[in-house]
Amino acid sequence: xxxxxxxxxxxxxxxxxxxxxxxxxxxxxxxxxxxxxxxxxxxxxxxxxxxxxxxxxxxxxxxxxxxxxxxxxxxxxxxxxxxxxxxxxxxxxxxxxxxxxxxxxxxxxxxxxxxxxxxxxxxxxxxxxxxxxxxxxxxxxxxxxxxxxxxxxxxxxxxxxxxxxxxxxxxxxxxxxxxxxxxxxxxxxxxxxxxxxxx
Amino acid sequence: xxxxxxxxxxxxxxxxxxxxxxxxxxxxxxxxxxxxxxxxxxxxxxxxxxxxxxxxxxxxxxxxxxxxxxxxxxxxxxxxxxxxxxxxxxxxxxxxxxxxxxxxxxxxxxxxxxxxxxxxxxxxxxxxxxxxxxxxxxxxxxxxxxxxxxxxxxxxxxx
Numbered sequence: 129x130x131x132x133x134x135x136x137x138x139x140x141x142x143x144x145x146x147x148x149x150x151x152x153x154x155x156x157x158x159x160x161x162x163x164x165x166x167x168x169x170x171x172x173x174x175x176x177x178x179x180x181x182x183x184x185x186x187x188x189x190x191x192x193x194x195x196x197x198x199x200x201x202x203x204x205x206x207x208x209x210x211x212x213x214x215x216x217x218x219x220x221x222x223x224x225x226x227x228x229x230x231x232x233x234x235x236x237x238x239x240x241x242x243x244x245x246x247x248x249x250x251x252x253x254x255x256x257x258x259x260x261x262x263x264x265x266x267x268x269x270x271x272x273x274x275x276x277x278x279x280x281x282x283x284x285x286x287x288x289x290x291x292x293x294x295x296x297x298x299x300x301x302x303x304x305x306x307x308x309x310x311x312x313x314x315x316x317x318x319x320x321x322x323x324x325x326x327x
Numbered sequence: 328x329x330x331x332x333x334x335x336x337x338x339x340x341x342x343x344x345x346x347x348x349x350x351x352x353x354x355x356x357x358x359x360x361x362x363x364x365x366x367x368x369x370x371x372x373x374x375x376x377x378x379x380x381x382x383x384x385x386x387x388x389x390x391x392x393x394x395x396x397x398x399x400x401x402x403x404x405x406x407x408x409x410x411x412x413x414x415x416x417x418x419x420x421x422x423x424x425x426x427x428x429x430x431x432x433x434x435x436x437x438x439x440x441x442x443x444x445x446x447x448x449x450x451x452x453x454x455x456x457x458x459x460x461x462x463x464x465x466x467x468x469x470x471x472x473x474x475x476x477x478x479x480x481x482x483x484x485x486x
Contacts, residue, residue: 140386140446148384151472163388164464168379168471246365246372268405283348322412 139163182214195227206230238291249287250296253280253303261310267317274314278307340466342458344442345394353456355466360447362454379470381449387464390444390457392436399432 137148142159151167183201185193192202194214202212206227219231222241226234234240238247257277263270281303288294340355352371354361359378363371406425410418442457445464 137384140388140444141390151468161388163386166385166387166464166467166471168382168384243372246370279348318408318412325412325415 137165182216208234236291238288238294243291244293244295247287247294247296249280250284250299250303253277253284254299254306256280257303257307257310261306261313264310264313264317267314267321270310271314271318274307274310277303277310281307340460340462342460342463344457347394347397351456353458355463355470357470360454362456375454377447377449377454381451382447382471383450384448385464385467385471386446386448388444389441392440392442392457395432395436395440399429399436402428402432 139156141161144158185201192212194200195211200214203215207224208230260270260274281300284300352363362375364374365371403425410422444457
């Protein structure tokens with residue numbers, strides 16, 4: 129059983145190339161780490177399992193064809209780009225029907241409602257930073273909270289850079305600013321305690 | 328419309344693991360592995376789904392539990408900070424406690440409670456997850472090697 133182009137096998141610990149001809153336990157010749165390898169059986173592509181067989185379009189027929197599968201009869205229209213879609217390509221989402229390409233684009237940009245509703249990271253970062261600032265007396269609690277607020281704020285901004293339609297950019301920036309401010313205040317408090325203990 | 332013949336019903340295997348920033352949930356289904364992630368709060372959202380016919384190889388090995396190690400480092404850091412602040416009184420005790428915490432959690436992470444790590448390779452990349460569940464590898468063996476031969480599949484009628 130061979131793949132058309134053999135994938136590169138690497139040691140999971142040191143990432144150096146290794147030869148793994150079959151399923152079994154191996155030891156990396158470089159780092160000596162032991163690991164188990166499972167080589168899958170040759171598998172058919174998913175569409176061969178025959179879950180859905182769309183109606184085939186006769187040659188020369190006036191029925192509209194799917195934009196992605198010229199041999200399939202179109203069953204609908206993408207509500208974003210207007211391309212015809214067959215029953216394989218139609219992707220019903222949040223009350224609308226998209227083609228696969230538009231669905232991918234919407235998903236990648238974070239435009240889907242489900243993605244926007246679940247993106248609560250900026251709010252979390254903002255809350256943590258604010259708590260850190262307010263709890264400056266309890267510095268041992270506030271320092272980790274402030275760091276967490278800054279880290280989550282940066283993470284939110286990076287996520288928003290990848291998916292520009294996600295909400296909460298302003299809140300993430302506010303979380304970072306408040307978190308830094310809280311850490312400055314806390315540094316002063318800790319320095320004060322340290323100085324007084326030395327006296 | 329043809330329907331695929333249902334195989335033996337088996338409940339999906341589901342487990343979670345956490346990194347420093349995210350919590351991940353892995354579900355091993357009959358046809359695929361589903362990975363979902365969430366932040367500190369909020370619900371899980373799908374991150375990746377790998378169908379068995381995309382898998383080019385699975386690796387499994389015992390590796391450190393970095394979460395335990397991180398807890399040890401955090402306790403050590405707190406001990407060091409406390410020692411710095413209380414340097415005149417009982418700083419040595421705090422410093423000793425911090426060092427002991429790092430040592431204890433390192434032993435736990437690397438020797439006593441290491442994770443079983445898994446790497447699933449596909450043509451598009453790899454996913455990495457870890458768990459204490461022992462039944463993962465036998466299940467992957469079953470799903471990746473117990474497929475029907477191509478000759479028993481229905482003929483291609485479209486596409």
